[in-house]
Amino acid sequence: MTNTTHVNQARQIDWHDAAFDLTRGLAAYTGSDLVAGIANVIGKHPQADIGNAFNHKQVASKVWARQQLYDNLGPSYRRILVVGGWYGILPAMLFDDARFEIGRIVSCDIDPDVEIVAKALNRPFLERFDAMTADMYALDYAAQDADLVINTSCEHIADLRGWLALLPRGTRVLLQSNDYFSEPTHISCVPDLDAFRAQANLASEVFAGALKTKNYTRFMLIGSV
Ligand SMILES: C[S@@+](CC[C@H](N)C(=O)[O-])C[C@H]1O[C@@H](n2cnc3c(N)ncnc32)[C@H](O)[C@@H]1O
Numbered sequence: 001m002t003n004t005t006h007v008n009q010a011r012q013i014d015w016h017d018a019a020f021d022l023t024r025g026l027a028a029y030t031g032s033d034l035v036a037g038i039a040n041v042i043g044k045h046p047q048a049d050i051g052n053a054f055n056h057k058q059v060a061s062k063v064w065a066r067q068q069l070y071d072n073l074g075p076s077y078r079r080i081l082v083v084g085g086w087y088g089i090l091p092a093m094l095f096d097d098a099r100f101e102i103g104r105i106v107s108c109d110i111d112p113d114v115e116i117v118a119k120a121l122n123r124p125f126l127e128r129f130d131a132m133t134a135d136m137y138a139l140d141y142a143a144q145d146a147d148l149v150i151n152t153s154c155e156h157i158a159d160l161r162g163w164l165a166l167l168p169r170g171t172r173v174l175l176q177s178n179d180y181f182s183e184p185t186h187i188s189c190v191p192d193l194d195a196f197r198a199q200a201n202l203a204s205e206v207f208a209g210a211l212k213t214k215n216y217t218r219f220m221l222i223g224s225v
Contacts, residue, residue, distance in 0.1 A: 010180075016046055033124035034096040041087070041120045048117045052081025053087045061176065061218050062090050064211050065152065066097060071173055072206045072222050073148070075100045081146035082107045083136035087117030088129070097126040108132045108139065109189040128166050141167045153169055155186040164225050172224045180216035193219050 023039035023218050026032070041050050047108060052058070077100070080088060085107030094100055105128065107118050118131035134155070141149070154160050162208035167173070171174040181189045193210050196219040205223035 008035070010181055016042070034092045037092055037121040037124055040123050044120050045117050048087060048114075050087060050117070052122075053089055057092075057213050059088065060213070061152070062093050064209075064218075065150075065174060065176065065220060066093055068207050068209070068220065068222060069148075070097075070099060073172060075214060077101075077148050078103045079106045079144075079146045080148045080150060081141075081144050082150045082152075082154055083109075083117060083139070084151055085109050085131070086111075086114055086153070086155055088121050088131055090150065090152065091129055092122050092125065093119075093213075095122070095128065102128065104128050104130070106144070108134045108136060110135045122157075123207065137163060137166065139166070146171070148172045148174065150174045153217055154196075155180065155189050160188060161201060164200060164202075166216065167225045169203075169222055173202070173222070175221045178216050178218045188221065192217075195222060 020039060020135065023035055023042055027036035027039050029126045038050060038054060041048055080091070080094070080102060082105060085091070086109060088107045091105040094102060106127070109115065109118070109131070110133070112133045115131045117132045117179050119126065122129040122131070136151070149171055151173070153189055158161055164173070177188070177190050178186070179189055180186055180189055190199055193208060197208055200221055202221060202223040203225055204225070205221060207220065207222040209220050211218045211220070
């Protein structure tokens with residue numbers, strides 16, 4: 001190992017400590033429970049790729065989702081189910097927005113490593129939040145009894161129509177996908193908004209839109225199955 005590698009590793013360790021200190025300071029300064037949750041993740045789960053999950057593009061797509069949800073379906077939800085929910089960023093952002101009245105949000109992901117991180121991120125909201133490890137194709141959606149199902153990971157699942165067919169008829173959904181074909185884990189990208197609409201084939205649609213970012217365009221549909 002070279003001296004340069006040692007120096008770089010030392011810098012990385014320092015940067016992790018600095019990120020923890022900085023986010024804790026930002027949480028204290030802003031009083032934000034969401035930033036406190038991020039500091040908690042950095043402190044307790046240093047292996048989590050939280051910088052990627054909370055980068056400005058991911059945040060922009062979720063701010064967009066939150067605003068369109070508010071504008072099109074309103075502020076009140078009894079129980080929201082988020083599938084492919086990763087580290088639970090969107091639930092934290094919904095809890096963080098005082099305009100919303102939300103009874104409970106449950107985040108489900110097939111990756112067993114992310115449940116504990118989603119719970120750490122949403123620690124300030126734990127009375128109304130839960131995370132579970134499950135395959136979204138294996139859930140009993142009638143038993144879940146959600147009044148909104150969110151899937152912002154449509155580009156990651158092989159059969160969007162097959163998954164939507166598992167939801168009770170009339171279930172309200174918010175779906176996001178993108179045209180970022182070059183990312184290897186994106187197995188189901190769509191070239192444009194019309195292709196996404198055709199792929200989802202929702203029974204009713206209250207919103208369909210596209211959000212251009214530097215490297216790709218994100219698509220969103222809100223409606224019901
Ligand atoms: C990279 S993440 C989220 C990307 C998305 N654009 C976002 O920010 O919401 C995609 C997540 O989908 C999850 N996932 C993929 N297939 C799944 C399945 N069948 N059931 C549940 N989660 C799944 C992965 O484990 C991963 O955490």
